[in-house]
Amino acid sequence: MIQPKSQASFALVLMLGAQAVFSQSGFTLYNATYLDITLGSGCINALAARITCDSYVQNFTELEYRGSLQDTALTDSVCTSACSTSLKVYFNDVTTRCNGKTLDDSVPNRLGGYLWAGYNETCVKYINPKRYCNDIIANFTTVADYKKMPRDEHCHASHIRRIALMQSSPYSIYDGYYKELLTHIYSQYPGAKGPTDIPPPLIKLLPIEAPYCISGKRYTTKKGDTCETIANATSVSSAAVYTGNQDLVPNCLDIDPGISVCVPLPCATYRLKPTDTCASVEVSLSFEPGRLRRYNDHLNYDCSNLQTATSFWGRILCVSPQGGTYTAVPRPLAGPPNDAPLADGYTRTAIPPPADAKVAPGTTLLCGKWHVVSAGRDTCSRICVQAGIEASLFRRVNPSLAGLAGEACTRALRVQSALCVGPTYSWNMTASASESS
Structure with missing residues (x-):
């Protein structure tokens, strides 16, 4: 017998209208008082109908593997024809009268289906001798891995029938593990x-x-891809491919096909030769000592892993900053102190928006710095970084982007629209009645 695979149970508690009520003559799954009236009276009455089964059956609302009850008398009490009929009638009635409706983001007969599936999985019998399949399976050899089960037990008709029964119902715990077992x-x-x-x-x-991708670009892996082949195709370092996608690419040398990986910010690249050292690469590129390490932070301080790291990450290195080199915007000579740039994202004086652009809906006009969205290259992150404004402030002064982050924010950008990237300190102040009179 294999150890059953556990799964979080769906306990029958107060779950948005579900309230268990038990009695000697059966039980109900729902209290009509707590059900949403938009379900309609027919559906509500069907959901709140009494199920005439042993009270133990209510445990089947917990989605799990149904094993032997270890008590034939209890199993016989559960597995009555009257209970089977009651469950079937309840399930079919809810299915018909609640057709097209949802309850707790699911089909209304979900709990009823769990009960019926649990009953069937508990009560299924082997023909000769006529015994409960679960009782037979309970006496199988205990193993940690089903592949180690004795073949006569693994292929026993009771075992095959028991697992196949789970596969036949969407109301069972049958999942990828049991699919692998049945296969x-x-x-x-x-x-x-x-x-x-x-x-x-x-x-x-x-x-x-x-997931959020800073470059806004993705690459779909192909069979045989490695971090190095992806780096070659996208002009990034092979180590950056790994560090930016560790959940998707746990091994640079064994990448599954069909995975959408985030392409890191691009850089100028260099393919490392077997005889290279950090010093030789820096000399050949006219770099000062230490620059190669600044562009490739997976390298040790003494560059001792330059060659050994290639066995995992690959040979493609960055030889320029990722995302490009910052080019300062020419500024006029320093004027009065009030003209000094601010470091908190605000500006002192409002200026008109660009004449050749349309201000985004709701964007404040109390703004001293504007950005016109360009096609193909702008992202919300890039705009914020270039303008030196916090993302939260950027979204507040541009309400068309409110509540959006990452790729959702970028998708909301409209080409040639003007966005405020430097509001004045007074952009959100409203004068009181006394002040304006």
């Missing part, structure tokens, strides 16, 4: 075959937003 069973027992697909989820899954 292995079918491969070991030629006489048995059947579907192994994982049923679709019952709970509505929210779309997963791609």
